[in-house]
Amino acid sequence: MENLLLALLIPLLPLLGFAINGIGFKQLPKTLAGVLGTLTVFSSFLLTLVLFGYVLTEKADYSLVKAYDWITITDAIKISFSYQIDKLSIVMMLLVTGVGTLIHLYSMGYMSHDKGMGKFFAFLNLFIFSMLVLVMGSDYVTMFIGWEGVGLCSFLLIGFWNQNREYNAAAQKAFVMNRIGDLGFLVAIFLIFQHFGTTSIMDVAFKANTEFKFSDPAIFWITICLFIGAMGKSAQIPLYTWLPDAMAGPTPVSALIHAATMVTAGIYMVVRSHVLFSLAPETLEIIAWIGCATAVFAASIGLFQNDIKKVLAYSTVSQLGFMFMALGVAAFSTGMFHVLTHAFFKALLFLGAGSVIHAMSNEQDIRKMGGLWKKLPITFWTFLIGTIAISGIPPFAGFFSKDEILAHLYGHNKPIWIAAMVASFMTSFYMFRLLFLTFFGTFRGTEEQKHHLHESPFTMTLPLILLAVLSMVGGFMGLPAVFAEHHILSDFLGKSAGVVAGHHMDDSTELMLMGISVGIAVVALALAFFRYGSGKNIPVADEVMTNPVTKVIYNKYYVDELYGFIIIKPLHVLGDIAMLVIEYLVIDLIVNFIALSSRVAGLGMRKMQTGSIGFYMFAMVIGMVLFLAYFSLASN
Amino acid sequence: MNNIPLYLREIPQVYYLYLATALFTIGVIGVLVRRNALIIFMCIELMLNAVNLLLASFAAYRNDAAGQVFVFFIMAVAAAEVAVGLAIIVMIHRTTRSVDVGLLKSLKW
Numbered sequence: 001m002e003n004l005l006l007a008l009l010i011p012l013l014p015l016l017g018f019a020i021n022g023i024g025f026k027q028l029p030k031t032l033a034g035v036l037g038t039l040t041v042f043s044s045f046l047l048t049l050v051l052f053g054y055v056l057t058e059k060a061d062y063s064l065v066k067a068y069d070w071i072t073i074t075d076a077i078k079i080s081f082s083y084q085i086d087k088l089s090i091v092m093m094l095l096v097t098g099v100g101t102l103i104h105l106y107s108m109g110y111m112s113h114d115k116g117m118g119k120f121f122a123f124l125n126l127f128i129f130s131m132l133v134l135v136m137g138s139d140y141v142t143m144f145i146g147w148e149g150v151g152l153c154s155f156l157l158i159g160f161w162n163q164n165r166e167y168n169a170a171a172q173k174a175f176v177m178n179r180i181g182d183l184g185f186l187v188a189i190f191l192i193f194q195h196f197g198t199t200s201i202m203d204v205a206f207k208a209n210t211e212f213k214f215s216d217p218a219i220f221w222i223t224i225c226l227f228i229g230a231m232g233k234s235a236q237i238p239l240y241t242w243l244p245d246a247m248a249g250p251t252p253v254s255a256l257i258h259a260a261t262m263v264t265a266g267i268y269m270v271v272r273s274h275v276l277f278s279l280a281p282e283t284l285e286i287i288a289w290i291g292c293a294t295a296v297f298a299a300s301i302g303l304f305q306n307d308i309k310k311v312l313a314y315s316t317v318s319q320l321g322f323m324f325m326a327l328g329v330a331a332f333s334t335g336m337f338h339v340l341t342h343a344f345f346k347a348l349l350f351l352g353a354g355s356v357i358h359a360m361s362n363e364q365d366i367r368k369m370g371g372l373w374k375k376l377p378i379t380f381w382t383f384l385i386g387t388i389a390i391s392g393i394p395p396f397a398g399f400f401s402k403d404e405i406l407a408h409l410y411g412h413n414k415p416i417w418i419a420a421m422v423a424s425f426m427t428s429f430y431m432f433r434l435l436f437l438t439f440f441g442t443f444r445g446t447e448e449q450k451h452h453l454h455e456s457p458f459t460m461t462l463p464l465i466l467l468a469v470l471s472m473v474g475g476f477m478g479l480p481a482v483f484a485e486h487h488i489l490s491d492f493l494g495k496s497a498g499v500v501a502g503h504h505m506d507d508s509t510e511l512m513l514m515g516i517s518v519g520i521a522v523v524a525l526a527l528a529f530f531r532y533g534s535g536k537n538i539p540v541a542d543e544v545m546t547n548p549v550t551k552v553i554y555n556k557y558y559v560d561e562l563y564g565f566i567i568i569k570p571l572h573v574l575g576d577i578a579m580l581v582i583e584y585l586v587i588d589l590i591v592n593f594i595a596l597s598s599r600v601a602g603l604g605m606r607k608m609q610t611g612s613i614g615f616y617m618f619a620m621v622i623g624m625v626l627f628l629a630y631f632s633l634a635s636n
Numbered sequence: 637m638n639n640i641p642l643y644l645r646e647i648p649q650v651y652y653l654y655l656a657t658a659l660f661t662i663g664v665i666g667v668l669v670r671r672n673a674l675i676i677f678m679c680i681e682l683m684l685n686a687v688n689l690l691l692a693s694f695a696a697y698r699n700d701a702a703g704q705v706f707v708f709f710i711m712a713v714a715a716a717e718v719a720v721g722l723a724i725i726v727m728i729h730r731t732t733r734s735v736d737v738g739l740l741k742s743l744k745w
Contacts, residue, residue, distance in 0.1 A: 611744030613737045618668055 004054075007065040007083050010047050010093065011132035013040045017125035025118025031108070037121030038104035041128050045097035048090070055090045062086035062202065064138055071141075079199060084138030087493050088336070092135040092268055095340060099260045099347050100128050102463035106351050107252040109459035110358060114250075120160060124256070127153035131261050135268060140189050140199040143269065147185065147233065150262045151178040157257060158249040170245040177242040181232015181266075188225035195222070205275035214279055223276050223283040230266030235317050236324060237294045241560055243317055247309040251354030254309060259316050259346035264339045267323050271332045278330060288328020292416045292423075295321030297557075299426035303433075304554045306539055307364050308353045311434050315390065316346060318423060322405055325420060331408040333490040337478045338405060340489075341397035344474050345389040348467035352383035355456045355464065356438060361449050366437045367538055368449075373439040375453040378461045380439050382468040387435045389471040391428035391521045394514075400475035403514055407480070410513055424517060428524035436532040437539075444538065480510060652693035659686035673725050673735040677718065684714045 017040030021033050028036075066082040083089075104124060111117045130149025137143035152175075159171030189199060195218050196204050212219055230236070235243040246258050257263070270277060270287075277284060295318045302314035319342050326335040357364055359376055373380040389396040392403065402424065409417040443450055455461070477488040552558065659682060666679030688707045695703025725735060732739050 606745045609743065609745040611741040613740060614668060614671075621664060621668065 004063055004065045004085065006047050006051055007085050007136065008067060010044045010051070010097070011129050011136065013044045013047075014125040014128040014132070016040060018122050018129060021118050021122035021125065025116075025122060028118055030112065030115075030117045033118035033121050034104075034108040034112075037125050038101065038108060040125055041097055041104050042101045044128070044132070045094075045101050048093045048097050051085060052090050052094060055085060055087060064202075077193075079139055079141050081142055082138045083136040083142075084201065085136070088268075088271065089135050091336065091340070091489075091493065093132060095343055096128065096131050096135060096261050099343055099467075100124075100131075100256060102466055103252050103256045103260075103347065103351070106255075106354070106460050106463040107250075109457045110252055110354055111250065116160070120157075120250070123153055123156045123160070124252075127157065127257065127262075131265070134265055138201060140192060140201060140204075143201075143272075144182075144185060144189065147229070147265065147269075148182065150257070150265060151175060151182065151233070154178065154246070154257050154262055157253040158246045160249055160253065164248075167248040170242075170248040174242040174246050177239045178232050181229045181239055184225045184228025184232065185269075186229075188222050188229060191218070191222045191225060201272060205273075208275050208279060212279060215281055216279060219276055219279045220282055223273070223280040224286070226269065226273060226276070227283060227287055230270055230324075231290070232266075233269075234263045234266030234320050234324070235294075236266075236290050236321065237297060240294060240298065240317050241556075241563065244310050244313040244556070247307070247313050251309065251350060251357060254313070255347045255350035255354070258313065259350050260343035263316065263320055264323075264343065267320070267327065267335055267339055270324075270327050271336055274330075274332045277327070284328050284330060286328075287324050288413065288416055291321045291324030291326075291328055292419045293321070294318065295325065295423040296419050296426075297321075299423045299430070301553060301556050302430045303426060304539070304550055305430075306367055308356060308366050308369075308434065308438060309350070309364055311366075311430060312346070312349055312353060315349075315427065315431065318427060319346070319390070322402065322420065322423070325409060325416060326405040328416075329408045329412040331405065333493045334401070334404045334408055336493060337489050338401040340477075341389070341401040341471070341474050344467055344470040345386045345396075345398055348382060348386040348464060348471055349390065351460070351464055351467065352379050352386060355379040355460055356383075358456055358460070359453050360445060361452050363445060363449060366434065368445045369438045369443070370441040370445075370538075371439070371443040372453070376439075376455050378455060378464060382461075382464040383435060383439070385468040385471055387431045390431050391525065392424055392517055393428075393521050393525075394518060395472075395475065397471050397473070397475035399518070400478050400480065403517055404478060404480060406517055407510060407513055410509075421517065421520060425520045425524050428521040429528050432525050432528035433532050436528060440533055441538075480514075649693060649697045652690060656686045656690035656693075659683075659689070671736050671738050673728070673737050676737065677721055677725075681714065681718070684710060 017037050021037055025033055063085045064082050066080050068081055070081040071077055071079040111120050130146045130153055134143055134146025155171045155175040158174055159168045161167055193199055196207050232239045243258055247254055298314045298317035302311050305311045323335045323338050389398040392399045406420055409420055663679045663683035667676050670676055688710055691703040691707050729735055
C-alpha cells in the first residue's frame with residue numbers, strides 16, 4: 001500500500017517545483033531554478049519507476065489511490081479525486097516524466113541566456129503536474145482538470161516571450177482552439193453522467209459493457225463529443241491550425257508539449273475509453289477518416305515549408321493523424337505504441353532543431369542554413385537518426401509502430417491504407433528534404449552566423465543522445481508477429497488498452513506490406529537526396545514564389561484566412577455592434593444621465609444660499625409652520 | 637391656585653392664549669422685518685416671554701407646578717443665549733461698524 005501512496009507524491013513534486021520557482025524566480029539564481037525544476041521531474045521519474053516495478057508484480061488489473069472525496073451532492077453525485085494506476089497509465093507516466101526530465105535538462109542549456117528562465121521552469125513543472133493528473137486520473141472529471149491545466153500551460157509557454165504580439169496571438173489561438181475541443185469533452189462528460197450516473201472511468205466501462213448494446217445512439221453521441229475534445233487537443237482537422245503557430249514558443253516547449261505529451265492526451269483519452277469507442281463503430285469510422293485526411297493534408301503542407309520548426313510541426317500533425325487512424329480501426333495498443341515511438345523521435349527532432357537554431361543565433365529559415373554537419377556533429381548524427389526513425393526505415397523505432405498501423409489499416413480498409421502510404425511517402429520526403437537542406441551543401445547564412453556556429457553544450461547534447469538511443473531501440477518493444485512470438489507492449493498493456501482485434505494476416509502478406517512501406521520510404525529518401533542532397537534546388541524566397549500550386553500549399557491552403565473570414569470576422573462584427581449599440585447608446589446613456597441629473601439638481605439647489613439672514617429666518621419660520629401644521633393635522 | 641382671588645379666576649384662560657399668541661406673532665414679525673440686530677434680539681426675547689406667560693397661565697389654571705418650573709428653564713436659557721448673542725453682535729460691530737444684518741451677505745452662492 002505504501003507503493004500506492006507514492007502515486008500521490010508523483011504529481012505533487014512538480015507542483016512543488018512550480019510553487020518554488022513561480023514565487024521565487026526573481027530571487028533565485030538561474031542555474032538553481034533550472035536544477036530545481038529538473039530535479040523535481042527527475043524524482044517523479046524515479047518514483048514512477050518504483051511504481052512500475054509494483055505494477056509489474058501486481059495481479060489486479062488496476063489500483064485506485066484516492067486523494068479525497070471531492071464533489072458529493074447527496075447520493076446522486078459522488079466524484080472523488082483519485083488516481084488510477086494500471087498498465088496504461090504507468091506507461092504514460094513513464095513517458096511524461098522520462099521525456100520531461102530530458103527536456104528539462106535540455107532547457108537548462110537552451111534557456112540559460114533568457115532572463116525569465118525561472119519562470120520557464122515553473123511553467124514546465126506546472127505542465128508536468130497537469131499532464132500527470134490527466135494520465136493518472138481515474139475519473140473523467142479529474143482527467144478534465146489535467147486536460148484544462150495542460151491547455152493553460154500550453155498558452156503560458158507558447159506566449160512565453162510575451163513582449164511580442166504575434167506570439168501572444170499564437171498563444172491565444174492555441175488556447176481558444178483547445179477550448180472549443182474542451183466544450184466537446186464537457187458535453188461528453190455531461191452525457192456520460194446522464195446515461196451512466198457516474199463519471200468514474202472504470203465504472204462507465206463496466207456499465208457500458210453490461211447495459212448497452214453495440215452501436216447504441218447514446219454511446220455514439222458520447223464518443224463523438226469525446227472525439228471533438230481529442231480533436232482540439234491533438235490537432236486534427238479542423239482544429240489543427242494552432243499547432244504550427246505554436247512554434248512561436250521556445251523549442252523545448254515545442255518538443256515537450258507539441259510533440260511528446262500534450263498532443264497525445266487526446267489519443268490517451270480515446271484509448272482509456274476504448275470500451276465506449278468499441279461500442280460505437282460509426283465513430284471509429286469517422287475517427288479513421290479524419291485521421292487519414294489530417295495525415296495526408298498536413299504532410300502535403302510540410303513538403304513546402306521553409307522554417308525548420310514548421311516542418312516538424314506539420315509532421316507532428318500528420319503523425320497524430322496516423323495515430324488516430326490506428327484508433328479508428330480499433331487498434332488501440334498500436335496507437336499507444338506509435339505515441340511512444342513518436343514521442344522519442346519527435347522530441348529528438350525538435351531538440352535537434354533547437355540545437356541548430358541555438359547554433360545559428362536564432363535563425364530558423366532552412367534556406368539560410370546548409371553544410372552544418374561538420375560544425376554540429378552530435379546534432380547532425382542524432383537528427384539523422386530521428387529522420388530515419390520517422391521515415392519508417394528499419395530497424396529504428398518508427399518502422400515498427402508505423403508498420404503495425406499500416407498492417408491494421410490494410411486489414412480493415414484498403415483506401416485508407418493507400419492514403420496512409422501516400423502520407424508515409426511524403427513524410428519520408430519532407431523529413432529528408434529538411435535534413436539535406438539544413439545539414440548538407442554549402443553554408444548559406446551570414447558571416448556573423450558562421451562565426452558563431454558551435455556545437456551545443458553537454459546539457460543539450462545528452463538528451464539528444466539519449467533520445468537517439470531510444471529512437472533506435474524503442475521499436476523492439478513491439479515486434480510484429482512475423483519476427484517475434486510476443487509483442488511486448490501490447491502484451492503488457494493487455495486489457496487496459498483493449499484487446500487488439502488481431503489482424504489475421506499470414507506472414508507473407510505482412511512481409512509484403514513491410515517491403516512496400518520500406519520501399520516507398522527509401523524511394524522518397526532517394527528522391528529527396530537527388531533533388532536537395534548536393535545543395536542545389538534551394539527553395540526560393542517568399543516574394544519570388546510564383547508557381548500557383550506551390551504558393552497555395554506554402555500558404556497552408558489559406559485555411560487560416562478561411563477561418564478568419566468565416567468565424568473571426570463575424571465575431572469581430574458582433575463585438576463592434578455590442579460596443580456601438582449596447583455600450584455607447586444604452587449603458588453610457590444611463591450612467592451619464594444619472595450624473596447629469598445630479599449636476600443639474602445641484603445647480604438649482606445652490607441658488608437657495610442667498611447669504612441674507614432675513615431669508616434664512618423666513619425659511620425657518622415657514623418650515624416650523626409646515627411642521628406644526630402636519631403634526632396637528634396628522635394627530636387628527 | 638387656591639390662593640389666587642376669585643375675581644381673577646373669572647378671566648377665561650383662553651384670553652391668556654390670545655395674548656401670548658399676539659405677543660409671539662409680533663415677535664416673529666419683528667424678527668423677520670427689522671434690520672437692526674439688537675431689535676431682532678429684543679423680538680426674540682419677546683417671543684420667549686410670550687411662551688413664558690402662556691406656561692405660567694397654564695400652571696396657574698391647572699394647578700400644575702411643572703409649567704412654572706419650565707419657565708425657569710426658559711429664562712436660564714434665554715439669559716445664556718443673550719450673552720452669547722451679544723458677544724457675536726459686538727464682534728460684528730468691530731468689523732462692519734454697524735449692527736445692520738443686511739450687510740452680512742458674504743456666504744452667498
